[in-house]
Amino acid sequence: MNYIDLLLIIPIALGAWKGFRKGLVIEVFSLLALFAGIYLAIHFSDYIANLLTDHVQLKSEYIPIAAFLLTFVAVLIGVHFLGKMIHSLVKMAALELFNKIFGAIFAALKGLLILCIVLLCFKALNTRFGLVPEKLLEESLLFEPLSSLPLVILPAIEDSPWYGKFEEWKNDQLEVR
Numbered sequence: 001m002n003y004i005d006l007l008l009i010i011p012i013a014l015g016a017w018k019g020f021r022k023g024l025v026i027e028v029f030s031l032l033a034l035f036a037g038i039y040l041a042i043h044f045s046d047y048i049a050n051l052l053t054d055h056v057q058l059k060s061e062y063i064p065i066a067a068f069l070l071t072f073v074a075v076l077i078g079v080h081f082l083g084k085m086i087h088s089l090v091k092m093a094a095l096e097l098f099n100k101i102f103g104a105i106f107a108a109l110k111g112l113l114i115l116c117i118v119l120l121c122f123k124a125l126n127t128r129f130g131l132v133p134e135k136l137l138e139e140s141l142l143f144e145p146l147s148s149l150p151l152v153i154l155p156a157i158e159d160s161p162w163y164g165k166f167e168e169w170k171n172d173q174l175e176v177r
Contacts, residue, residue: 004132004140008119012111019107023099025090027106029083033076041072112146119147 019027049067052058058066090099126132137143 001141002136002139004136005142008115008140008142008146011115012108015111016104016108019110020100020104022103022107023087023090023096024103024106025087025099026083027103027110029079029086031110033079033083036079037072037075040075041068045071113150113153116146116149116153119143120150123147 022030045064045067048071049063052063052067052070053060056066087099090096122131126134126137
């Protein structure tokens, strides 16, 4: 175990601590708010743009951006308040300890997934630019398993067109070295 392993443990531990503090309900609703906000902003910002065009004097080039942001923020706020209401119900039902424990687990797993994806990208960049000596990464107990985890969890990543292009780019960069 080297300092790379310690650096990799920190975001997972911080995620677990944050999840314990906030609880499962808030953690899940925060993630839900993000995805719902993006989805609904993509699909309903045209409707909001039409309303803005009729009622607000903005340059036409700014209306789609304003409509997207307005829709996104409105959904974030709505889902956030829904999460707070459900969190209050959980507290009243005396399930706070379970909420906190499962919040820690959920947030740690969320942090782990994000870290793994970042490491997958870092691994490719490190191959090209030599940011960290390979020997140091090989001595790490966690780097290789964590950087390979996204491909195990989400095998569709390897099948996606962008991953194929990414691998071609990486191989081209290796040939340049």
